[in-house]
Amino acid sequence: MEYFMSVSVMIAIFVILAASYNLVIGYGGLATVAHPIFFALGAYTAALLAIHTGLPAVLCVLAGAAVATVASVLLAASSLRVSGDYLLIASLGFQLGLLQVIRNFEWTGGPGGLTDIPATITGAARTPAYLAICGAAAVATVVFIAWIVRGPYGRAITAMRDEELAFTALGRNAMSMKVALFAIGCGIAGIAGGLYAFYFQYLSPEQFDVLQSAAILTMVVLGGMGTTWGPVVGAALLLAVPQAITFLDLPPSIMAPMQGIIFTGLVLVFLFVRPAGLIGASGRGAMPAALGVHDHSGDGA
Amino acid sequence: MTEILRLTGVCKAFGGIVVADNVTLSIDAGEIVGLIGPNGAGKTSLFNLISGVVKPDAGRIVLHGEPIDRMPLYRRARAGIARTWQNMLLFTSMSVMENLLIAPRDYPGESVLRLAFGRGDIRRSEAEMRARGLAILARMDLTQAADSLVTDLPFGHQKLVGLARTLMNDGALLLLDEPMAGVEGAAYETMQRVVREEAASGRAVCVVEHNVSFIKDLCTRAVFMAQGRILQTGSVHELLASKVLTELYFGV
Numbered sequence: 001m002e003y004f005m006s007v008s009v010m011i012a013i014f015v016i017l018a019a020s021y022n023l024v025i026g027y028g029g030l031a032t033v034a035h036p037i038f039f040a041l042g043a044y045t046a047a048l049l050a051i052h053t054g055l056p057a058v059l060c061v062l063a064g065a066a067v068a069t070v071a072s073v074l075l076a077a078s079s080l081r082v083s084g085d086y087l088l089i090a091s092l093g094f095q096l097g098l099l100q101v102i103r104n105f106e107w108t109g110g111p112g113g114l115t116d117i118p119a120t121i122t123g124a125a126r127t128p129a130y131l132a133i134c135g136a137a138a139v140a141t142v143v144f145i146a147w148i149v150r151g152p153y154g155r156a157i158t159a160m161r162d163e164e165l166a167f168t169a170l171g172r173n174a175m176s177m178k179v180a181l182f183a184i185g186c187g188i189a190g191i192a193g194g195l196y197a198f199y200f201q202y203l204s205p206e207q208f209d210v211l212q213s214a215a216i217l218t219m220v221v222l223g224g225m226g227t228t229w230g231p232v233v234g235a236a237l238l239l240a241v242p243q244a245i246t247f248l249d250l251p252p253s254i255m256a257p258m259q260g261i262i263f264t265g266l267v268l269v270f271l272f273v274r275p276a277g278l279i280g281a282s283g284r285g286a287m288p289a290a291l292g293v294h295d296h297s298g299d300g301a
Numbered sequence: 302m303t304e305i306l307r308l309t310g311v312c313k314a315f316g317g318i319v320v321a322d323n324v325t326l327s328i329d330a331g332e333i334v335g336l337i338g339p340n341g342a343g344k345t346s347l348f349n350l351i352s353g354v355v356k357p358d359a360g361r362i363v364l365h366g367e368p369i370d371r372m373p374l375y376r377r378a379r380a381g382i383a384r385t386w387q388n389m390l391l392f393t394s395m396s397v398m399e400n401l402l403i404a405p406r407d408y409p410g411e412s413v414l415r416l417a418f419g420r421g422d423i424r425r426s427e428a429e430m431r432a433r434g435l436a437i438l439a440r441m442d443l444t445q446a447a448d449s450l451v452t453d454l455p456f457g458h459q460k461l462v463g464l465a466r467t468l469m470n471d472g473a474l475l476l477l478d479e480p481m482a483g484v485e486g487a488a489y490e491t492m493q494r495v496v497r498e499e500a501a502s503g504r505a506v507c508v509v510e511h512n513v514s515f516i517k518d519l520c521t522r523a524v525f526m527a528q529g530r531i532l533q534t535g536s537v538h539e540l541l542a543s544k545v546l547t548e549l550y551f552g553v
Contacts (some may be wrong), residue, residue, distance in 0.1 A: 152423060159392045159403045166390035169352055170404045170470065171378030230533065 007128045009199055011239045012134035013192050014142045015144045018219040018231035020188035023145050025217070026226035027154075028181035029161040033213040034075065034091035037098050038068040038207035044108055044195025047203055057120045061194030068190025069183050071098075076182045080175060087147040097208055113204030122196050130199045137195060138232075141188055146228045148184070157181070193199045218263075222270045224277025233278050238263060303330045305473045305505035311360030311370075313350055314528075320346035321357065322529040330473065333496065333506045335520035335537060337513075339549060343529040345387060351414070351507075353377040354386045365473065374388070377386065379406050381472025382394050387479050389463045391451045397462050398447045401434035402427075404469035430469070437465045441491050457488030464495060474505050480514045493519060522536040 021035045049060040079090035088135045095182035102108045109115065121129045149157060160167045160174050166220055215238070223234025242259035249257065268279070306328045313321040320343040328334050337343045349355045351362060353374035362370040369377055383404075392400050398522045402408075408426065436445050441461045446454055451462055464480060480492055496519060512518055516523060516537055523537045525546050532549075533540060540546060 152402070154394070155399055156403060156408075158395060159399075162392040162394055163390045165354070166386065166392070167403065168374045169354070169378055170466070171375050171382060172403065172404050173375045292321060 002127055005131050007239065007243050009127065009130050009134050010234050011278055012131070012138040013196050013199075014216070014239055015133075015138040015232050016192040016195075017189055017216050018223070018235040019138075019145055020143050020185040020192070021216050022220045022225060022227075022231045023148070024185035026220060026230075027145075027157050027161075028185070029086075029090045029151050030080070030178055030182055031093035032182070033088065033210065033217070034095040035186070035189055035216055036191040036210070036212035037095045038072055038210040039193040039196070040099065040102060040203075041068040041071055041210070042190025043197040043203050043208070044102060044114065044193070045128075045190070046194035047114055047197040048107070048110040050118050050120070050198070051114075051116055057118075057198055059197070061191055064197075065187045065190035068185035068193065072183050072186030073179060076179045076266075080178050080182070089097060094211070095213065099205055100206060102208075104222065109203065111205060113202060115202055117197055117201040117203070119201060129177060130195075134195050134199070137191065141191075142228065142232060144188075149228075218267050219295040220277075222267060223278030227277065227279040230277050232281040237278075238266065241266065303364065304328075305330050306507075307361075307363045308351070309361045309363070311347075311350060311357045312364060313346065313355060313357050317456065319343075319529045320367070321350055321360075322392055324360070324523060324529070326531060326534075328507055330503045330505050330506045331500055332522060333500045333508065333520045335523040336507060336509045336523060336526060337523055337540070341528075342526040344526055345478055346529070347526070348384060348478055348507075348509065351474075352382050352476060374430035376430050378470060378472070381406070381470070382474045382476065383467035383470035384476035385463045385467050385478055385480060385502055387482070389458060390458060391463060391466070393452050395451065397438065397443065397451055397454070397465075398431065398450050400451055400462060400466050401469050402430055404466045405430055405433070406470050406472065434465075434469060437468050438446075439463060440495055441504040442487075451537075455488075457484045457486065460484050461488055461491060461495075464492065468495075473503075475499060475507070475539065477508045477510075479509055479511065481510055481515045528533065532544070 017035065017039060024030050024032060024035070042061070044064075045067040046057075046060040046064035049055050049063055050057065055063075075090065075094050079087045103111050120128070148154065156167075156172060156177065160172070164174050197208075212231055217237050219234035220231050221234070222230075222238065223232065224230025242262050245258055245262065246255065248255075274280070304327055306326075308324050308326045311321050311324040313319075324343075324347060336347065337364075338344055346355070350357050353369070353376075354370060360370070362367055364377075364380055366381065367380070369380055369382075372380065388410075390522055392403065397514055432436050435444060435447065438447055441464075442463060443458060445463065446458065451459060454462065458482060460483065464477070467475060467477075476498075477496065480496070481489065484492055493515065496506060496508070500521075508516070508520065519522065521538050523535065523540045524535045525543075527549050532548060535544060
């Protein structure tokens with residue numbers, strides 16, 4: 001039971017990550033791979049504050065989110081002025097560079113990682129309590145993002161992604177909208193980081209490396225980019241299915257590669273069978289239908 | 302009539318290619334000015350300079366007496382410049398009405414902060430903008446298409462949607478980039494009628510168009526451009542009669 005709950009906490013945290021990444025890349029159309037570094041900024045900020053200041057955990061997590069948000073605005077302001085491909089490169093540099101900084105400072109624990117993060121909640125109720133907290137945060141994230149992308153604001157996001165030039169020439173500030181979406185998404189990733197730090201009580205740079213970017217991206221793509229439920233399904237599936245085979249009683253020498261094979265296999269299958277993701281409709285109109293601004297189903301499309 | 306737009310000595314070059322060479326031009330309220338000239342004359346570039354897609358290297362652009370040449374694109378739209386595009390640039394994944402709802406100069410629903418604190422405002426303005434959009438579509442006989450996906454419409458109707466979208470911006474200047482290209486039949490008549498109505502309501506209209514009969518029927522004045530320069534300004538008939546220009550334009 002403990003094991004199930006522990007996996008569920010992990011799923012909840014990755015739902016938050018995938019959903020916030022989906023806001024940035026799926027809805028905002030901003031090609032960034034730096035999501036794990038904002039996750040890391042939230043985690044390290046919260047952990048270091050908890051270790052050194054004894055602030056209440058909630059404040060530590062919020063401070064982590066604030067640091068992630070500020071960092072995201074700095075990255076956005078410098079790289080969003082130029083178009084898509086540059087953001088990809090700038091975000092990759094940001095991701096690699098900042099992780100290198102974390103790896104080389106002593107006060108971040110360096111390559112060995114950061115330990116001694118206070119438990120905050122102790123005893124038998126610890127994991128259920130974290131499951132409740134992380135689960136609630138995941139639900140709040142999904143609802144919050146669904147609320148943002150609904151209605152007039154969501155319509156503007158779609159229009160920006162469709163035709164940025166026309167959108168801007170109609171008096172809309174695409175730049176500020178992108179920065180806003182980026183900041184919100186990265187701030188939420190910072191919250192996920194804080195939760196992660198307090199639950200696992202141990203942080204190491206490897207947990208936030210660029211492979212994590214690939215994992216989160218896979219969750220979003222597999223579930224359905226630009227859909228409300230896609231990231232939820234993607235995160236749950238990609239974390240749960242590889243875990244499930246641990247019950248098959250296989251020797252570890254087979255188990256470890258099997259999990260990687262299943263992960264990769266799922267991605268390949270989905271790319272061919274459902275390119276718009278599990279939740280995304282297939283074919284034309286998949287993205288906008290997901291935005292849910294209006295139902296086009298009656299248009300005879 | 303009131304002067305809406307004035308360009309003085311506007312220059313722009315991309316590397317060695319001069320797209321605007323000391324362009325001086327003014328457009329009054331109620332006028333329909335036709336911008337004609339061969340391909341590559343700098344007509345669309347002039348639209349880009351006026352609407353703010355690119356910034357001039359030199360010269361001034363003044364709207365309502367206010368210099369706008371350093372203003373970013375989105376602020377010029379809010380200042381009252383509405384334009385269409387040669388290749389329409391419609392929001393292809395959205396319905397006709399949704400396309401229109403992106404276009405008003407100010408829209409409270411499109412800010413995260415107001416999303417949080419001004420639900421009532423948003424609902425009111427949403428209803429108001431929809432009504433305005435429907436009124437514009439009605440003028441174009443497109444009421445039935447309001448909820449259709451724009452890409453499901455025939456080409457001529459898509460062009461009309463492009464015009465309708467800019468009309469949601471109630472600013473003083475309307476720039477139409479080849480509105481008639483590929484448009485025929487009823488849509489042609491509608492386009493002509495609506496453009497005329499807009500000018501009659503006091504808007505300054507500038508049209509880039511290769512369709513000479515459209516220019517003849519509609520424009521009060523024509524401007525002939527070649528190689529980034531204005532070669533001649535005058536009535537449409539004067540211009541079309543000019544030998545130098547017909548040679549340049551039609552190569553005869």
